[in-house]
Amino acid sequence: MIKNVAKALSYVFHPLLIPTLGFLLLMNSSFYFTLISFEAKKFILLIVLMSTLVLPLISIGLMMLTTRFKLNLDKASDRIIPMLNTAIFYYLGFYFLGKLPIFPIYKLMLISSVLTIAILLLITIRWKISAHMAAIGGLIGIFLALSLRLNFNGSLLLSVLLLVAGLVGTSRILLQKHSPQQVYAGFVIGLLVNSLVILLV
Template sequence: MISREKSIIYTARVVSLIFTPFYLPLVGLVIMFLFSYMNLLPWEYRLMVLTLVYFFTILLPTFLIHLYRRVQGWTRMELGHKRRRIIPYVLSIVCYLTCLYVLESLHIYHFVSSIVIGALVVQVMCAFINIWWKISTHTAAIGGVAGALFVFADIFGFNPVWWFCLVFAVAGVLGSARMILRQHSLSQVVGGFGVGFVCATLGIIFL
């Protein structure tokens, strides 16, 4: 029984690490590069954009937050306390703003920047809500993916049903993992998904 519980907890940790809250812009770009006119762009250009976005929105914030946690001497679980999440939010927001600055400096298509802005809106909203109520940024990210998919399906005219099935399945597994690790309650998980969906949808539509 103990071994089985350890396996479940280990699996939940792996799921949380794989589906980091920072993957929203990268997934949005992959969808756009697959289903929009941008699939006609040279693969070198698309690879460059994906690499830039990966560095500034996933690799850099993950490294900085890990470094901050090590300096403070906290475990991943201890970093999950509401008051200790403020600095990680600030670090990720700064990384996203830096990404936008680099994209604008290189005159990358505005549509690419709008995806990053949509993800930034999700981060800012989660940081704001976290002042009063601990919300799941993991499920906010997957909610953002669902929102981006909803918008892109309408703009580019493709059938998103199977993609939605995949996103909702991942959201269910991810939300369960966060609750198994006792990082969030059901309301925080569902609330995070809703915030991510709404922010990403409105952010991409109006920007």
């Protein structure tokens, strides 16, 4: 039962779903840059959904259909090509968002994700770090940085996200997908990279 719950949490808060979740949360927050039309929000979400979920999943699916690639994402080395493809698709999303007359925060959210994946990719060459925790840590970093930069009280949202991070991290350990060190490292990298991009850019 516990492992089934852990698996469900890993699927619901999968790294490829976190960007869309982040954009949805941002668009329904009280920040001034949410004051854009509903049509604009739909178009932005479509770009994010395609570049951060649909295209990476299609890419992984196609690799699994070939005999050349024997993907076992439990192995660090087998994560390199999927992560590289994912970084490229994320950057495409950033590129297309850059063509739209929208607030910079939407573009910064994707480029910070690209930077996070690039760092994870370098680490993954030698060590299997948790992408799940980097994703949720990045989401927390974004909203923490926005709260600090705009003097906004986001304690409730941040508390919920921290609870989710704890549950996801525990799930990854229970499923024996990562060690505690890999979970903590992923969270810290996601948190630092995304918060610094929002605070400094």
